[in-house]
Amino acid sequence: MRLVKRGDVRAFDELVGRHRAAVVSLAGRSCGADLADDVAQAAFLSLWEHRGTYFPERGSVRGWLLAIVRNRGIDLMRSRASRSRHTVTADPHGWMLAVADQALVAEPPHAEVVRAESDATVHRLLSALPPAQRTVIELAYIDGLSQQQIASSLAIPLGTVKGRLRLGLEKLRAVAA
Numbered sequence: 001m002r003l004v005k006r007g008d009v010r011a012f013d014e015l016v017g018r019h020r021a022a023v024v025s026l027a028g029r030s031c032g033a034d035l036a037d038d039v040a041q042a043a044f045l046s047l048w049e050h051r052g053t054y055f056p057e058r059g060s061v062r063g064w065l066l067a068i069v070r071n072r073g074i075d076l077m078r079s080r081a082s083r084s085r086h087t088v089t090a091d092p093h094g095w096m097l098a099v100a101d102q103a104l105v106a107e108p109p110h111a112e113v114v115r116a117e118s119d120a121t122v123h124r125l126l127s128a129l130p131p132a133q134r135t136v137i138e139l140a141y142i143d144g145l146s147q148q149q150i151a152s153s154l155a156i157p158l159g160t161v162k163g164r165l166r167l168g169l170e171k172l173r174a175v176a177a
Helices: 009-031 033-049 061-084 111-127 131-141 147-154 158-176
Strands: 086-090 097-101
Touching: 009 033, 009 061, 033 061, 061 131, 111 131, 111 158, 131 147, 131 158, 147 158
Parallel strands: none
Antiparallel strands: 086 097
16 A cells, blocks of 8 residues: 555556455445446545545555445435436426426435444444454455455464454454443
C-alpha cells in the first residue's frame, strides 16, 4: 500500500488482483450480481483517488477497501431507488401520461437507523480488537473466506488463524455481553 500511495500503478494492479474476488463477492451480495462489477470498479477507482487517506493503524487495506465497496454499493442502490421512484406510463392510446410514485422499500422507516446503529456498534467492537484478531474476523465474516483461505492469504499457519478467531470472538462476546 505504501507504493500505491506513491502512485505506483503496478502495485495498484497487484492490490486489485489480490482483493478483486472479495470485492466482487461483497458487491454481489449487497447489490446483486448484475451490479457487482460496477460497484467493484467504483470502489477500486475510489481507493486509487483517495489512496493518500489510508492509514494502516486504522485497519487493514482489505477492511478499508471493503468499507469502500459497502459505501459505493449503498450509494448506487440509493441512486437507482431514487430514479425508480417515478415511473412514466402511457394509456393504451398513448394520449396521456401518468406518473406513479412508487415506494422505495417495503421496510419500516426506522430500519435504516437500526442498521446504521448496528454497523456502528460492530465497527466499534472490531476496532477494540488487536489488529491480527480483527483482520481474521473481517476476512472470515465480512469476506466469507474459509479458515484455510485466510491462512493462505495471510501466509500464516491454519492453527494461528483458528486461535486468532477464537480469541477475537471471545473478546467480542465479553464486550458485547
